Structure formats: C-alpha cells, structure tokens
Amino acid sequence: MGKxxxxxxxxxxxxxxxxxAYKLNFFLKVFALFINNLLGPIxxxxxxxxxxxxxxxxxxxxxxxxxxxxxxxxxxxxxxIMMPVRVIEAVRDGSFDKFLVQPFxxxxxxxxxxxxxxxxxEILAGLVxxxxxxxxxxxxxxxxxxxxxxxxxxxxGVLFQYCILLIIASCSFLFVRSYALFELLFGMEKFARYPxxxxxxxxxxxxxxxxxVAIASHYPAKxxxxxxxxxxxxxxxxxxxxxxxxSLGFWIxxxxxxxxxxx
Amino acid sequence: MAKEIxxxxxxxxxxxxxxxxxxxxxxxxxxxxxxxxxxxxLKDVSFTIxxxxxxxxxxxxxxxxxxxxxxxxxxxHPTSGVVxxxxxxxxxxRVKYVKHIGVVFGQKQQLWWDLPAIDTFDLNRDMYEVPExxxxxxxxxxxxxxDIEEVAKTPVRDMSLGERMKCKLAAALLHKPKLVFLDxxxxxxxxxxxxxxxxxxxxxxxxxxxxxxxxxxxxxxxxHLCERVIIINHGVxxxxxxxxxxxxxxxxxxxxxxxxxxxxxxxxxxxxKIVSNDKYELRIEVDTMKTKIKEVVSHIMKNYExxxxxxxxxxxxxxxxxxxREKKK
Amino acid sequence: xxxALKIRSQMLAGWKVALAYKFDFLVQLITNPxxxxxxxxxxxxIYAYTGxxxxxxxxxxxxxxxxxxxxxxxxxxxxxxxxxxxxxxVHGNVIQFFLKPISYLAEKIWFEVGLKFLDIVIVALPLIMxxxxxxxxxxxxSLPMTLLSFLMLILAVIIGFMMTYLTGLIAFWLIRIHGLRxxxxxxxxxxxxxxxxxxFFPSWYQQLSHFLPFEYMRFVPINAYMGRYSITATGFDNxxxxxxxxxxxxxxLYLIAKFVEMQAFKKFSGAGA
Numbered sequence: 001m002g003k004x005x006x007x008x009x010x011x012x013x014x015x016x017x018x019x020x021a022y023k024l025n026f027f028l029k030v031f032a033l034f035i036n037n038l039l040g041p042i043x044x045x046x047x048x049x050x051x052x053x054x055x056x057x058x059x060x061x062x063x064x065x066x067x068x069x070x071x072x073x074x075x076x077x078x079x080x081i082m083m084p085v086r087v088i089e090a091v092r093d094g095s096f097d098k099f100l101v102q103p104f105x106x107x108x109x110x111x112x113x114x115x116x117x118x119x120x121x122e123i124l125a126g127l128v129x130x131x132x133x134x135x136x137x138x139x140x141x142x143x144x145x146x147x148x149x150x151x152x153x154x155x156x157g158v159l160f161q162y163c164i165l166l167i168i169a170s171c172s173f174l175f176v177r178s179y180a181l182f183e184l185l186f187g188m189e190k191f192a193r194y195p196x197x198x199x200x201x202x203x204x205x206x207x208x209x210x211x212x213v214a215i216a217s218h219y220p221a222k223x224x225x226x227x228x229x230x231x232x233x234x235x236x237x238x239x240x241x242x243x244x245x246x247s248l249g250f251w252i253x254x255x256x257x258x259x260x261x262x263x
Numbered sequence: 264m265a266k267e268i269x270x271x272x273x274x275x276x277x278x279x280x281x282x283x284x285x286x287x288x289x290x291x292x293x294x295x296x297x298x299x300x301x302x303x304x305l306k307d308v309s310f311t312i313x314x315x316x317x318x319x320x321x322x323x324x325x326x327x328x329x330x331x332x333x334x335x336x337x338x339x340h341p342t343s344g345v346v347x348x349x350x351x352x353x354x355x356x357r358v359k360y361v362k363h364i365g366v367v368f369g370q371k372q373q374l375w376w377d378l379p380a381i382d383t384f385d386l387n388r389d390m391y392e393v394p395e396x397x398x399x400x401x402x403x404x405x406x407x408x409x410d411i412e413e414v415a416k417t418p419v420r421d422m423s424l425g426e427r428m429k430c431k432l433a434a435a436l437l438h439k440p441k442l443v444f445l446d447x448x449x450x451x452x453x454x455x456x457x458x459x460x461x462x463x464x465x466x467x468x469x470x471x472x473x474x475x476x477x478x479x480x481x482x483x484x485x486x487h488l489c490e491r492v493i494i495i496n497h498g499v500x501x502x503x504x505x506x507x508x509x510x511x512x513x514x515x516x517x518x519x520x521x522x523x524x525x526x527x528x529x530x531x532x533x534x535x536k537i538v539s540n541d542k543y544e545l546r547i548e549v550d551t552m553k554t555k556i557k558e559v560v561s562h563i564m565k566n567y568e569x570x571x572x573x574x575x576x577x578x579x580x581x582x583x584x585x586x587x588r589e590k591k592k
Numbered sequence: 593x594x595x596a597l598k599i600r601s602q603m604l605a606g607w608k609v610a611l612a613y614k615f616d617f618l619v620q621l622i623t624n625p626x627x628x629x630x631x632x633x634x635x636x637x638i639y640a641y642t643g644x645x646x647x648x649x650x651x652x653x654x655x656x657x658x659x660x661x662x663x664x665x666x667x668x669x670x671x672x673x674x675x676x677x678x679x680x681x682v683h684g685n686v687i688q689f690f691l692k693p694i695s696y697l698a699e700k701i702w703f704e705v706g707l708k709f710l711d712i713v714i715v716a717l718p719l720i721m722x723x724x725x726x727x728x729x730x731x732x733x734s735l736p737m738t739l740l741s742f743l744m745l746i747l748a749v750i751i752g753f754m755m756t757y758l759t760g761l762i763a764f765w766l767i768r769i770h771g772l773r774x775x776x777x778x779x780x781x782x783x784x785x786x787x788x789x790x791x792f793f794p795s796w797y798q799q800l801s802h803f804l805p806f807e808y809m810r811f812v813p814i815n816a817y818m819g820r821y822s823i824t825a826t827g828f829d830n831x832x833x834x835x836x837x838x839x840x841x842x843x844x845l846y847l848i849a850k851f852v853e854m855q856a857f858k859k860f861s862g863a864g865a
Contacts, residue, residue, distance in 0.1 A: 028771025036778035187623030389601035
C-alpha cells in the first residue's frame with residue numbers, strides 16, 4: 001500500500017515538473033474544464049428567464065443539482081478516470097501479467113494510478129455551482145444531517161461511476177472496443193443531467209434501481225435540499241452496492257478469462 | 264553522361280531562435296526580454312548529384328542533414344544559395360515537384376495507421392496520379408520483391424517494425440520517383456529484412472535508374488549501398504567523395520571488445536592500442552595497416568580464456584571528428 | 593480533372609479510416625436517441641409547468657425538431673481535424689504532409705469530408721427516421737428553402753472546418769493544444785445554439801451574434817430549414833442577408849487561416865528535426 005502511494009506521489013511530481021509549454025497546456029486543460037461546466041448553467045439562466053423552469057426545482061435549486069452532478073463527475077475524473085487507460089497500457093506492454101497473481105492488488109494499483117489533475121477544473125466548477133445554490137437558497141434551509149447524507153451520497157455517486165470505469169477496464173482486456181463502450185456508458189449518464197422527476201415512472205425505476213445513475217445527481221441534491229427517509233436511503237444505496245459487487249465480479253471474471261487465454 | 268538531378272550551390276540557412284533557460288523565473292524573464300540567438304544550420308553547402316547515384320549523407324546529430332533534407336524536399340526556404348532538383352526549385356513548385364520524389368523515414372509513421380498497407384498503396388496511386396495499368400503490375404512486382412504480398416493486407420498498426428519498413432519502402436517507390444530519400448531506413452530491422460531492403464534499393468537503382476540519398480547512422484547500410492558519401496558536420500560539407508577513399512584513409516582501425524573469464528593482465532600486441540582495460544574486459548584499437556585482425560584474434564584465443572569477442576568499426580562520430588579535425592588544419 | 597484524383601484519394605482515406613473506427617461511430621446510434629429522449633422529457637415538463645404553448649419562439653414540437661436537427665448539423669459540422677494536427681506535431685509527422693503533392697489545407701479538408709460521410713450515412717439517417725416516427729418531427733416542405741438550407745449547411749461545414757483548422761495550427765506553436773481544443777468545442781457548441789436555441793440568449797447577445805461566425809455554424813442553417821426566415825423581411829430575418837453573412841465569414845476565416853498558416857509553416861521550417 002505504501003509503495004503504491006509513493007508511486008502515485010512520484011508520478012504526480014513528474015507531471016508538475018514538466019516544462020513551461022506543457023504547463024500552459026495543463027493550465028488550459030483545467031481552466032477549460034472549469035469554464036465548460038459553467039456554460040450549461042448559463043443556459044439554465046436563460047431557460048428560467050423564458051419559462052417557469054423545471055417543476056419542483058427553483059433556479060438556485062437546479063443550479064445546486066447541476067453543481068452536484070459536476071462535483072461527482074469531477075471527483076471521479078480527478079481520482080479514477082485514467083484507470084481504464086492504465087489497464088490498456090499495461091496489457092499492451094505486458095506488465096499486466098505480473099498482476100494477474102494478485103487480483104485485488106491489481107485493482108488497487110490501477111486505481112491509484114487512475115488520477116488526472118484536469119479533474120480539478122470540474123471539481124472547482126462543481127463547488128462554485130453548489131456554493132451558489134446553497135447561498136442563494138439560504139444557509140438556514142440546510143440541516144447538518146442533510147449535509148452529511150449529501151456527502152455520503154456523493155461518494156456513492158462516485159462509486160457508481162467508478163463501477164462503470166471498472167467495467168470498461170475489464171472489457172478492455174477482453175479486447176473489446178473500449179472507447180465505444182466508454183462513450184456508450186457515459187452517454188447513458190445524460191439521464192442524470194436533470195432531476196428524474198421529469199421522466200416517466202418506468203425510467204425513474206430504471207435510473208434508480210437498474211442502472212442507478214440518478215445517484216450521481218438527483219438523490220444527493222434532493223437529500224441536501226429536502227432530506228431523505230432512512231428507508232429511501234437504503235433502497236437507493238443498495239442498487240449501487242449491488243452494481244459495485246457485479247462490476248467487481250466482472251473484473252475478476254475477465255482477468256481469469258485473460259489469464260486462461262494465455263494473456 | 265548522366266544528367267545532373269540535384270544541384271546545390273552555396274546553400275545557407277540561418278534562423279533566429281530565442282535563448283531558452285530552464286526554470287520558472289527565466290520563463291517569466293523571457294516574456295520581457297528575449298535574447299535572439301542566430302543558429303547557422305547550413306553554411307555554404309554545395310554538392311551535385313547525378314542520375315543513378317546512390318549517395319550517403321552522413322553526419323552526427325544536429326550536423327545539418329535534416330535541414331538539408333528539408334531544403335531538398337521543399338519545406339525550407341534557404342537564407343541564401345541555389346537548390347535545384349529535377350529542374351525544380353523545391354519550395355517554389357512544391358506540389359508539382361514532390362510528385363517526382365519519394366521519402367522513407369525510418370522512425371516515423373508514414374502509412375495510414377489504421378488501414379492495411381495495400382490501401383495506402385491504392386490511395387497513393389490516386390494521389391500521385393499514376394494510371395492503373397502502369398500501377399498494378401509495378402505494385403505486384405514490388406510486393407513480390409519485398410515479400411509483403413500477404414502482410415500488406417493487414418492493418419499497419421498490427422505489423423512488426425520490419426514489415427512496416429518494407430511497406431513504407433514500397434509506398435515510396437510505387438510512383439516511380441526519380442529521387443528517393445531514405446532517412447534511417449534500416450533502424451530496428453533484423454538482418455534478413457535489412458538484406459531484402461538493400462537488395463530492393465539496389466535493384467530499383469539499376470532497373471529504374473532511381474537515385475537515392477541515404478542518411479543513416481548504420482555504416483553497414485552505407486557500405487552496402489553507397490558508392491559516394493557526403494559528410495556534413497556543423498552545417499558544412501567536410502567530405503564529398505567515394506566511400507572507398509574514406510575507408511582507405513580513416514577506417515584503418517578496428518575496435519575489439521574482449522570479455523574474459525579470468526583476469527586479464529597486461530595486453531600487448533603489435534599495432535594494438537589499449538582503449539580501456541578493466542579486470543575482465545578489454546577494449547583494443549587495432550591499426551589494420553600495422554597488423555591483421557586475424558592475427559590479433561588468434562593471439563587472444565591462444566593466450567586468454569575469453570568468453571566473448573566483438574569486432575567493431577570505430578563509431579562514425581570518431582571518423583567524422585577525425586575528418587573534421589583534418590579539414591580544420 | 594487531374595486534381596479530382598488527389599481529392600478522391602483523401603476522401604477515400606477518410607472514409608476508410610472512419611470504417612476502421614466504425615464502432616466508435618455506431619455508439620452514436622444509441623447515444624443520439626438518448627439525448628433526444630432526455631430533452632423530450634425535460635421540455636415536456638417545462639412546457640407543461642410553464643403553461644405556455646410557445647417559449648422563446650418555439651412550440652414544444654418545434655423545439656424537439658430543433659434539437660434533432662441540431663444533433664445532425666452538429667455531427668456534420670463538427671471537426672476533429674485539430675486533434676489530427678496536434679498528433680502530427682507531437683509525433684514529428686508534419687513534414688510528411690509537405691511531401692504529398694497536395695496542399696496541407698486541402699489534404700486535411702478532403703480527408704475530413706471522407707471521414708464524416710460514414711457518420712452521416714450510418715448515424716444521421718437513422719436518427720431522422722427515429723425522430724420522424726417517434727418524436728413527430730416534420731421535415732421541411734418547401735423545396736427552395738430545403739435547397740437553400742443545404743447550401744447553408746455546406747457553408748457551415750466550411751466555417752466549422754476553418755475554425756478547427758485555425759485551432760490546429762496553434763499546435764505549431766504550443767505543441768499540445770488539448771485544453772484549447774476542449775474550450776473551443778464547448779464554446780462553439782454553446783454559441784452556435786447547440787445547447788439551446790439562440791432565441792433564449794439576451795437580445796444584446798443575439799444582435800452581436802449576427803456579426804460573429806458562431807451562429808452560422810448551426811443555428812442559421814437550422815432556422816432556414818425550419819422556414820423561420822423570409823425572403824422579404826429586412827435585416828437578419830431575411831434569408832439572403834444571413835446567407836451573405838455566411839459567405840462573408842467563409843471568406844474572412846479562409847483569409848485568416850491562410851495568414852496563420854503561413855506563419856505556422858515559417859515556424860515549422862525553422863524548427864529542428
């Protein structure tokens with residue numbers, strides 16, 4: 001574990017030490033992610049100017065919603081987004097084989113090297129939006145319990161997205177076109193861009209229990225603003241945990257298949 | 264009398280760069296006060312190449328050979344001087360001119376990466392506007408010679424280095440260019456592939472009278488292919504003449520590396536100079552004018568328990584340094 | 593004509609490369625309808641909640657149609673050529689494009705045309721089918737307007753290409769332009785009306801937008817197709833005026849691109865190996 005952390009710190013240091021032109025590009029990448037995530041909210045301003053907006057969500061509430069999704073995306077991006085890429089690299093140069101003996105260490109190792117500093121831009125944008133939402137709605141409206149639950153649900157949201165990355169990584173060493181899969185799975189996250197209240201019952205069920213992407217935006221935001229019952233908390237958390245177990249199992253199965261195929 | 268196809272007279276290329284020092288403070292300083300540095304890539308270079316020649320263009324890195332290639336391929340505008348290739352001024356009539364040349368970069372991707380090589384070949388037929396009835400038989404013949412008939416059907420990204428190299432070579436010659444540049448053509452190739460490649464070049468040179476300019480660090484390539492060698496160093500031509508002459512004048516020496524199983528004591532032999540002598544490893548420079556290699560080798564074999572023995576030419580940089588030093592005198 | 597062969601060579605190359613990446617294109621067959629479904633539900637809710645038939649100049653059906661057309665126009669106009677150009681610079685491959693008997697610009701643009709063909713055939717057509725059958729999208733009925741909007745679409749493609757080409761040229765100086773490309777993509781999407789129609793923007797911006805190239809990349813051709821321009825009105829409601837602005841921007845961007853290109857090539861020939 002300590003060795004892995006050192007590896008992580010070293011590669012981080014290397015990235016930061018690279019030369020000026022690359023530093024400029026790095027700054028631009030982070031800034032780009034920051035500013036790009038503010039464009040949607042600007043559109044939201046216009047929408048709320050011309051209409052009554054989304055039923056059940058006032059303007060600052062929806063900004064808080066968008067910020068929550070941005071925050072979850074940002075954290076996932078910052079911590080894990082490169083994980084499938086690291087796996088593909090390791091498979092290509094053969095270094096993956098030495099990890100086959102220890103499946104859990106492999107996951108840990110690949111995960112720890114999955115970071116991408118660009119994610120900071122997204123996290124920053126998310127914080128700005130959530131902050132705006134909170135202060136405009138009024139600090140008095142929030143309870144400590146809701147804030148804590150909010151943070152927990154955000155982590156669940158990140159966990160869900162991590163599962164998607166795990167699936168993509170698993171498929172990559174079964175030699176499936178991972179880029180297409182990446183587009184597909186994250187394309188499905190479009191359903192998380194808006195409160196699930198706008199969808200019909202069938203979709204709400206799918207987005208909560210089957211492909212529980214609503215955990216990345218709707219449930220944390222709703223909890224922060226209006227609270228959540230213990231029962232509701234359990235029945236939205238369980239599908240995510242289930243999803244995690246399934247994707248972990250899929251990873252282990254895929255590695256076994258890879259190993260038996262001669263690797 | 265063979266036609267002159269490349270004429271270079273007093274080619275000079277100087278360009279301005281800015282002094283760059285490492286570190287954040289210097290980067291900020293440079294925003295306010297940029298020191299202009301003149302870089303003389305080529306200084307008064309002159310040579311001519313006739314149709315049918317295979318010329319080696321060598322020199323250490325940074326010597327000016329890539330600048331020369333850029334000037335000859337129409338990318339670079341010289342600061343002064345004359346460049347005429349196949350009757351064209353390369354940068355003035357680039358689009359018309361490059362139809363008649365071919366280029367192979369040993370270290371760069373040149374074929375469409377995701378497509379089978381055969382696709383690149385067909386696409387090139389259109390790009391170079393070669394009529395199908397001339398193109399097809401020529402392609403068949405070239406693929407046969409390079410033994411790439413089957414492999415050309417696989418995507419380039421799935422090919423080995425050697426297969427890719429051969430396909431690049433084919434692609435460069437398909438449109439029957441009059442002049443071909445080869446830049447590090449045999450890098451990473453195994454012995455068999457190198458042979459096939461060299462035979463192919465020699466054949467093209469003989470049959471189609473294709474002229475070649477070869478830039479490489481591999482002296483074997485030069486030895487197999489080039490009758491004439493031009494050496495560039497620090498932007499100046501320091502040698503232009505037959506390879507035989509260089510060998511006669513400068514490659515009199517060979518380097519022998521010996522690894523022994525028991526410690527080597529003192530080593531002494533006629534015509535041998537010790538370059539380095541560690542306990543188990545010995546590097547000797549042999550003056551082949553004074554003593555034959557086989558005599559030195561049999562001396563080693565008789566008197567030492569050697570584990571490994573390698574015979575090499577001195578590195579080209581050494582030869583060039585020698586030539587350059589001589590020129591300076 | 594002799595140059596036709598060279599153009600065909602590049603277009604075919606683009607087409608074949610797209611085929612090699614077909615799975616990445618095919619994914620859009622699923623993700624595009626998902627986008628439309630999401631917008632459908634979102635705006636259905638907004639319209640119902642607002643209680644108006646028309647919001648910002650669009651009925652609900654018109655807005656859905658707008659998004660469908662926006663997805664398609666986006667696919668056609670979107671250019672990734674700056675990515676390829678950055679790749680050329682980073683891997684030291686630029687010189688090879690000067691060894692081809694075609695201009696650098698032409699090599700890129702015709703490759704792009706070939707590349708997009710697959711997108712249009714495989715992805716755009718099914719999307720239209722789905723939109724018509726499931727979402728009630730109506731195609732244009734006026735032939736002259738349709739032809740005119742197709743012309744505007746072609747001009748939009750050229751504008752989009754020029755902007756991307758300019759971004760790609762910056763790689764000759766900055767080498768890595770990842771961040772720049774990210775911003776360019778997002779801003780072009782937003783300012784061309786890709787997130788919401790420009791009628792939602794503040795009126796001062798709508799006025800300004802007429803004099804910027806962005807709306808001509810998406811919003812204007814779609815407007816024309818949806819019959820929202822007239823041939824008799826004055827100012828920017830007149831289809832010929834906006835067509836004229838489009839042509840103007842094509843010319844201006846071409847000139848800017850050629851100028852920057854000249855500088856970029858100068859820089860390139862002065863560089864190292």
